[in-house]
Every structure is written in C-alpha cells, then in structure tokens.
Amino acid sequence: MLLILNKNADNKEISIIKGKINKLGLEVNEIKELNYHILGLIGDVSKLDPGIFEAYKAIDKVIFVQEPYKKANRLLHPNNTEIKVNNEIIGGNKINIIAGPCSVENQKQILSIADDVKKYGAKFLRGGAFKPRTSPYSFQGLKLEGLELLKLAKQYTGLPIVTELTSLDFLDEYVDSVDIIQVGARNMQNYEMLKQLGKINKPILLKRGPSSTVEELLMSAEYILLGGNENVILCERGIRTFESYTRNTLDLSAIPVIKKLSHLPVIVDPSHATGRWWMVEPMALASIAAGADGLIIEVHNDPENALCDGNQSIKPDKLKQLMEKLKLIAKAVGRDI
Amino acid sequence: MLLILNKNADNKEISIIKGKINKLGLEVNEIKELNYHILGLIGDVSKLDPGIFEAYKAIDKVIFVQEPYKKANRLLHPNNTEIKVNNEIIGGNKINIIAGPCSVENQKQILSIADDVKKYGAKFLRGGAFKPRTSPYSFQGLKLEGLELLKLAKQYTGLPIVTELTSLDFLDEYVDSVDIIQVGARNMQNYEMLKQLGKINKPILLKRGPSSTVEELLMSAEYILLGGNENVILCERGIRTFESYTRNTLDLSAIPVIKKLSHLPVIVDPSHATGRWWMVEPMALASIAAGADGLIIEVHNDPENALCDGNQSIKPDKLKQLMEKLKLIAKAVGRDI
C-alpha cells in the first residue's frame, strides 16, 4: 500500500501518519522527490481495511498495489477451481448448461421442461421457488411447494437442481435439497447471507449485481471463501447502463477479466442479461467464445403464459438448436459440451 | 394498459391475446389504424403483473398508462405523508437533520458525538451497529454491543436513534430499541426484509440502491406500505455512474421527481453520495434548496481514526457551521430547520 502525500503536507501531519502505520505493526518507506512524496507500507497489509488512511488531509491518494481479495485471487491459487456437483464438473474443460423455467409453476410444467432440457443436453435444472420481484403485485413464486416440485423433477430426471435462496430462514431446506444454491443479483452484497453460505459445504452460484464491478463480485465471493466454502461459481448476467433496448448490458469482457484475476469458474446468464428470447442464442454463443465455463438459460414450454419472464424464455426446441451451435463454438475454442 | 401490436400480427395470435385478456376479467378496446394496431385493456389493471403480456411475438410494446405503484402514488394520496418520531415530524415544513458517526466504536465516541450533534441542532442520532462492508477484512461493526451504546446515547441525550438493519435475525431488538430502522442501499431490493418491515409499526428509512431508478425505489417502498406500515422515509444517497471522482453521483433531480410522484418524505445523504468530507456542505445546501425534507450526515470527532468512512465524515465544528448555512437556505425555500 502506498500513501501519496499532498504537496502541502506538513511534518506534523506526516509524523502522525507514520505513528499510525507503526501502531499497525508495519514499517514505513518514505520516498520524497521533486514531484512526489510517498509513504510506502512495508509488512503484511493483506488484511488492512482499505479505508483506514483515506481521511487524512495530508494524503492525496491511497494506492493498492495488490488486489483486496486473497482467497479469490488467482495469484495465490494459479489453477482453475473445479467444482464437482454430482457427476458433473463446473470449471473444467467441459461447458455446462443449466436450463429451466424462471419460476416453478406446477408439477406438469416443471416435469415437462426438466425432461426436455435433459433430452437436449442440459446437465442441471434451474427453476425459481422463491422469486424476488420488483413489484409486490407480481407472482412471488410457489415457495416451499416450488422446492418440493424441483425435488420431484430431480427424482424423475436425475438432474441436479439450482435455485435461488432469498432468505436465510430456508437455508436448512436448501442445504438438504438443492445442489447449487443461487445468490441472486440483488443479494450479491447481502453480506449476512454470504457469511452464512460460507459456513456450508454446497456449491454457490453467485450472480453479479447489476451495478457491481468485477472487483466487488470477487469481494463478495471472498466472503463465502473466507468462511470456508470454496465452491463458488460466478455468474455474469448484465450490468445496468443507459442502454434501454436490452434489460441489462451483458458485460462479456468480464469473462476474460475474471479468468485473469481469479481461479473461480464463471458462467453467463444470457436470458436475464438481454430480457429478450431472440437474443439468447447469439449471446450464448458469444459467451462460450469469450471463455465462459457454462450458461444458465431460461427455458419454458409456454412462454406466453409463463408466470414470470416469459419474454426472455426460449422454447425447448430452440434449446435443441442452440445446443447444436454451442457444440461447434465449444469445439472452436477447444472445449467440450 | 395498452398493447401495441406488431404490424405482422395475425388474427389467430390476436385472438389468443384477446382470450387471455378476457380470462383476466378485463375487456378489450381494439383500435386499428393505418399506422398502429392497439389493444387497450378496460377494467382494473392495477394489480396486473407488468410482464404478463411481454412474451407474445404479436405484441411490440406494452405501455403502462399508470404507474406500477399504488400506495406510494401521490395521485391516490395527494397530501404529503408526515411521520411522527418522538416529538419530531419528518415530511412537514421543518427540515430534519440526522447526524452521527458511520459506525459506533465505543461508549466515549458515541456519547461525545451525540452530545455535539444535539448541541448543534441535529434532532436524530445515526450510528452503525451492524456494518455491511464491501470487504470481509473491513470492520464489521460492534453489532449488538453497538446497539446498546446507541441506546445509552439516546438515554443521555434524548435523541431518537437511526440505525441500519442488516439481518432479520435482530428485527425484534430493533423494534424494541431503534426509532427509525434504516434499510441500506444494498438491501433496497431485499424483498424478504421489506415484507417483514411492512408488518411492524416503526418508521423505515429506505435508501435508494446505487443502481435503482426512482420508480424502483417507489416499488420497494410499496412492499412496505402494502404490508401495512405507512411510515416510510425515502433517502437519495447517490447512484452509480462512470464518474469516479466522487464515490457515487448524487442525483438531486430525484427530489422533485419523488415529490411529484409520491407523498412520502425524502431526505438526502450527502456523505455516502460524495465520499468526501469537503463536499458534504455544498451538497447538503443544494439538497435543501432542491426540496429535500432532511439530511443524514456523517459526523465524527476524529475522522482520521474512524473505523469506517472517515474520509466522508465532517467534524462537529463543521456541522455547527453547516447548520448556520442550512438555516439560511431553509428560509430561502420557505421552510424551518
């Protein structure tokens, strides 16, 4: 950590800052030249609160030489993390497809979709039981009944299930029944939830918040990793920008950035990112070309009558076509599907 | 609600859509001209899920003639909501100042700051007990011990206390002890929390999420109001933009917009919005000039050694000066302080 001092910093102020550094068990390397005056901190700064020096008027800027995350950092963990879920591995050479409806609506719907997505090559079933919705007047999910239906679909198809946790009240049921617990974009910085998820031993699918930087996503992953749960899968699902044609702006650059900075697997949700079913295919293909480890895609057998997000759901036959194209793209980038 | 049909929509598709409208207990007004073909819905659409028609390929756009929030809407509630907390009213003619440290650090600190902010005219004491932090390595607050210290400060000064709830696990303690329960920006769309807060009878300070529109803020307020708790105070605290000099971009235009669309009181947090202590004064003055009902300001007796957000905290003597200027601005816009 480097403290760039203000040109007008006086000796008394600097001496107070040096005192604080020493109290933290660190040493100071002072560098003073015509154009700059710096205090470099020597010692283990890895767990220093980043804001700790920002209030001094004598300090112009605080420069972090190292990233603020440790456990999620590729520097300290050069190999890709591979996460085993039942018989599948996420983060290895094989691309994984998670597919299913936005929300579980009834037994017939979820069993039928589960059958279809399995038939066309998805290895995981997604489906919302508890649905966080912008409007209190929108369908809020079947809740625990939805969870039961997901379990039934798993029993019938063998597909591991992925569903979002919206309240810690149901953590136990999720740990018992769910194969990958999803943290939704709106809860990416719900730190109480992240801390609890760090204490369990289930894979967590952590979605990037629509206004979160990649660094913040990694800091949220750090909360889970630090708690002891190393099974974190990141998910890019679009960020909020001024462009209003799409629901969000899918930030595919985040894929190579995450791959460089971290060892964690990363998948893409083209359905929520775009909000339009006809954009799912091109964005799914682009995601794999950009290096993503998988996709989570909304599939519905009757989008016009879906209780949630029908506009961004593709029909099963569209998934079939997409899978054919994804195979070609995966091969082009040296991967299987 | 108006459904603008696609030019190529065929009769069969249109007939299916009309059937769905009728099944919802609504009637259809069909308007077909050279340049447009519209299905207008007749009947009570106020509780219709906004997404319900978006998946039809025959439909180009869904137009909402009315805002999606009802309880928060000024149309249905023309007078300003005034919220009584102890002896103060928020949302009336009088401007209210909430002040105090980012986080409660120890007894001496909170009592000293509480004394100071009371002396200079603040009517409420803020202070973080549970602190949501981007980094797991940052100070996370004194938690319940912090809450006890806030209660002590209230006992000594008589100032009602405002503090953030980060987990429903402590809701009972908050209902017992806290005068205004704050929902932080990161939890603005934590709907499980909002639903629970709708069931209690405490004033809620709902902060706008950094990537939330004003409409979404009002929809989150709607969750609380719909539950039966009508004491919601909104708070603008900056939105996320590309400008990186400030921590966030304070969106003061949101003040007149909220005042037009809703009857709820709205205050501003210039400390979190700017992230820099020397910007608190001009932005506080501008907020009141723009029509805000109050301010929530971070004040610390020793910002350089604050355990959190020292960079954006002003010292008590600065608060004193600010209060003098605020009085002049309040008077200029016809209000008291």
Add this chain to the structure above:
Amino acid sequence: MLLILNKNADNKEISIIKGKINKLGLEVNEIKELNYHILGLIGDVSKLDPGIFEAYKAIDKVIFVQEPYKKANRLLHPNNTEIKVNNEIIGGNKINIIAGPCSVENQKQILSIADDVKKYGAKFLRGGAFKPRTSPYSFQGLKLEGLELLKLAKQYTGLPIVTELTSLDFLDEYVDSVDIIQVGARNMQNYEMLKQLGKINKPILLKRGPSSTVEELLMSAEYILLGGNENVILCERGIRTFESYTRNTLDLSAIPVIKKLSHLPVIVDPSHATGRWWMVEPMALASIAAGADGLIIEVHNDPENALCDGNQSIKPDKLKQLMEKLKLIAKAVGRDI
C-alpha cells in the same frame, strides 16, 4: 404516434392539441376509457419532429409506434446492405478483418505492419493520421503526412485503407485517397460532419459514441443515408459504464439488436472497447459468435514504443493466432473469413 393524455386534461386543452394535429395535415382518433384517454394520430407521421407534442401539460406521454429512423430501418429494407470496397464485400457472408496500428508513425512502421496484417489475412489496413486525443499533450498524429504513408502502404500491399476524419477541412483529400472514411466515436453526433458525408459516395465507418444508445447510432446513420450515401458500416466499440477495469464496456448485445432493427453491416472494435491487448482475442471471437460482420483490430509491431494506445495493440504473431481461431468460430456460425 399516440398521445397519452393526463387524467386531468380539460376539454379546452385537448381541443388545442387536436387543432395542432389537424394543422399538421393529420387526423385524430380519440380513445377514451376508464383508465386511459388517448389521441392517436392518423396519417404520415414519419417525418414529424418527435418533440413536437411534449410540452403540453395535458399530455403525459408520447408513444412512438414506429422507430424514428426510416432509411436505416430493416422494416423498409429487409435485405442486408452489402458494401463493396475494392474487391471485398462488407455485410455479406464473409467476415472482414481490418487491422493496423492506432496511429501511423513512420514509413517503416506502417509498411511493416501492413505487410504483416495482409499476410495473416486482414483485408483492410487501418491507421490513424489525425488522432483525436483526450490530452492536448498526447501525440496528435502525423496528419497529412500520415495520410501519405497510408497511401504508400496501400500501393505496396494493395490493401484498401481505413482512417478517421476529424475535420471537414480534409474531406477532399479523404475522398481522393481513403477507401473507408471512419467517423470516430467522439464525432458520432457531429451532425455537420455527418451531413457532408451524406453527400459523398464513399463507405463510412460510423463508430458508436460511448454514451449513445443503439437508436441514436441508427439516427446518426440516418443523417448520412438521408443525404444519399447508402454505404454506412456501423461499429460497436464499447460504451461507458461504471466498470473501470476495462476502458469501456463492449456491448455485444448491440450486434443482434442492430441486425434486427437495421439492414446495415456492423463490425466490432475489441481493441478500443477493452483497452487491453490480452482481451482482444476473446472479445474478437465473441463478436463473431454474436453475429458481427467484421472486426477492426489494432496491431503494432512494437506496442511498448507505440506513440498511441500500445496497451491495446496486439503483435502481428498474435494476429496470426487469432485469425486461426476466428476461422473456426466463423465456420461455427456458418460464415467464411
């Protein structure tokens, strides 16, 4: 065009608005129901100024049933526009690669790079002669001397040249020498320039401004098309968001959106979008997977000593590798390269 009236609109106001509509030679279709009151315009509204009704207090919203662009609209021009430049076609089945240095620096540099990019499969040479730079202290390009060097490179290699026009003062020279005239992102809404470019018969490469929506990009294209020049190639090069790790956020969703809304070809600039050389490859692959018609890529033989944007330039041997991978991706989406 639909005018959604305010609930409180009185008859006098409405009658004034109807009068205005009639004066424009249009008829009115009035629709009044319990929940809405609408004036629908009947007649040719295609050239109506969009803002013309927005100031009436009686009008809540103005809804455009049709897109505001005509010439650029796929509805009126269903087939893809293919632009012939020398022996190449942009917008057809074949993917085109434009490559070269950010700025032309000297004869040896540009000839060497031109040779290399040709050898590895680029069909066009890019190179900046006039360089718009954020800082007046940065290298501003060799200007006309740079243009001469580009012509020389074309003479040696046969590659058509693409370079940015920054001032209409040099339009004649550009028309004489340049094969595709680039309008930079910062000039996307320099309408005086667009109008002049509409009068010539050269292909124009129109880059999307970093804060422009796709619709605004199409409106800028409309300026050129309306002038009579139908050879417009659009270019996505990243938009400005809060994410600061990358120079801009590449909006690949814009590719399918543009393909749906317009018949114009669209290419991607992964170099400017990301600002980092190691991200050029994954983003180039993703662009073609998403349906782009080509790429414009910065290539430099000595990035460390480049006078401009070395950080985002790849070396020629990296281009060679990239071309191999691009071939596989192009094939996967049914295209050639």
Add this chain to the structure above:
Amino acid sequence: MLLILNKNADNKEISIIKGKINKLGLEVNEIKELNYHILGLIGDVSKLDPGIFEAYKAIDKVIFVQEPYKKANRLLHPNNTEIKVNNEIIGGNKINIIAGPCSVENQKQILSIADDVKKYGAKFLRGGAFKPRTSPYSFQGLKLEGLELLKLAKQYTGLPIVTELTSLDFLDEYVDSVDIIQVGARNMQNYEMLKQLGKINKPILLKRGPSSTVEELLMSAEYILLGGNENVILCERGIRTFESYTRNTLDLSAIPVIKKLSHLPVIVDPSHATGRWWMVEPMALASIAAGADGLIIEVHNDPENALCDGNQSIKPDKLKQLMEKLKLIAKAVGRDI
C-alpha cells in the same frame, strides 16, 4: 509519475523501461520492497503522454501523482478566473443568468423573449441558430438567419448573446457577432474545434459531454487554454445514467469538484439536464446553493409551440418567480445576483 511493476517483472524488462525513461530526459528512483516494486520518475513529467508506459507487460499500473491538466489546474492558478463580457463578470461574486429560447424561431419570438428575460434580470440572451439534433427530421435551426435575429435582439435589448457553434465554417461570423461562443455537449471532444477556439479571444462556454468525467471536461478546456484563449466557462448539463425519468442526471457534485480542481467559472444548465420545465426551478436553486457561478435557462413565450425542446422551457413569468427565489439562495451562500 509512478510505475508499479508486476511481481514477475524480470531484470531485462525493467532495464528496457529504465532506458526509455532516461531517453525522455528523466531520472529513475527505484523502490523495491516485499510488497511492491516501483519506478518513480524524477524530472518534468508534466507534458508526458499518459499512455506512454501502459503497454509494458512488466508494468501493472501507472500512477499519476499530478493531474494531467496544467493550465486549467487551480494548483498553478489559485485565484478564480473572472471573465469579463461587456459589463458583466462571470466567475466573480455575482451570479449570472443566461436565458432565452432553445432555438431562435422568428423576429417576434426572439425580441419578445429577449425583452422579458432582460426585464426579469437575465444578463445574457441565449438562443440556438444552428441546432444539432438527434433526428435529421427535427428542426435544424434558422442558421445564419437565426444569428442575424440574435444580433437584432442584442441591438434592441443590449443583452450580450450566447449561441452554439456547430461548424468551424462559421467561426468568423461568430467571432464578429457572438459574445460567448458555446461548445455543445456533443462537441466537447471535437478537438479540431477546440484548437481553433484556442486561437481566438472570445469567451467560450464549454458544456460537459453527457458521458465525460470532470477530468475530461478539464482536459477539453486545456485544449482551449493551451491555444492562448483563457476565457473558458464550464457548464454542467447532466450526464447519462440508467435513470430514464429525467433526460440526463444533473451532477451537481461536479460544482464543488470543479471549484477545487480548477480556477475556471462553472455554470449549470438545469433545462437540458432535466428535460422537464417543472424541474428547472428546484435544480436552479440547488445549483446556486452548490456553488455554481451562474445558470443557463431555456425560456419560451409559447412552449407548446416551440420548434425545439418546449418540454424543458419555462415561461417568462416563471423566470420572474425563479429570479426572486434565486436572490434568496444567492444571499444565503454569500453572493449577489
């Protein structure tokens, strides 16, 4: 300037970088500790191209200890710049109001509005002659005829005139007739224009681009200042964000930031920022409370029939009321109007 080296940087790479530094006539201060390895540059780096070191793989970050602008920097020019235009001073203690229609429409309109705004206290008349419009189908201004009408209005009222230059073709006419030449937001980074404006001796009103940071605004001012024209007035007019209720998001935090970083005067355009006439008053008051030196406000005698931006124009009687309130706010912050 500090070059933070990569942990894995090898001696050969570092030696090449040092060589480059020396070739630039600068010396190197090398600092190597456990946690960081830095090359500090010693000497005059003020005119170094910021990108010059970014392409080296051995370099992780380039830190600018000093701001990249010199002429616009308050450090080198501590006193406020005051710009004299006829008998008025912009940037002194007195707040200046510029008012008038979006575009000049005809003689009667401009003379009537000019009369009104003068009567109510505006000291400058604004009015568009050449209008940059998103749509080629929108009214493009009366052009030179509009300029003549502005001159006539000046002759009648004595008010200095402010109007936007959209093409250098008319620079001579503007230098002859216009008192303050406006550079529109879309041309903020039209560097060819800025360079020419640096060579004249007229005050320039430089509007912030909707996606430009404050630093970029100051860099654009630097182009003009470096050319020798020191009469630059900055203008905040809203930035582009995801919030779509307002036309742009007025960034009032930019006022204290600009005042800290630069000596140049700064005014605010609440009309373009909000796009809604009823928000002009609260945002105008807030602007002055935040420390702005003036306002530029759209005023129209018949907004419903304005040829441009009627929705954001206030009527003359509304300006009268606003001026009364502005006087109170100005007084509250120790200024006159």
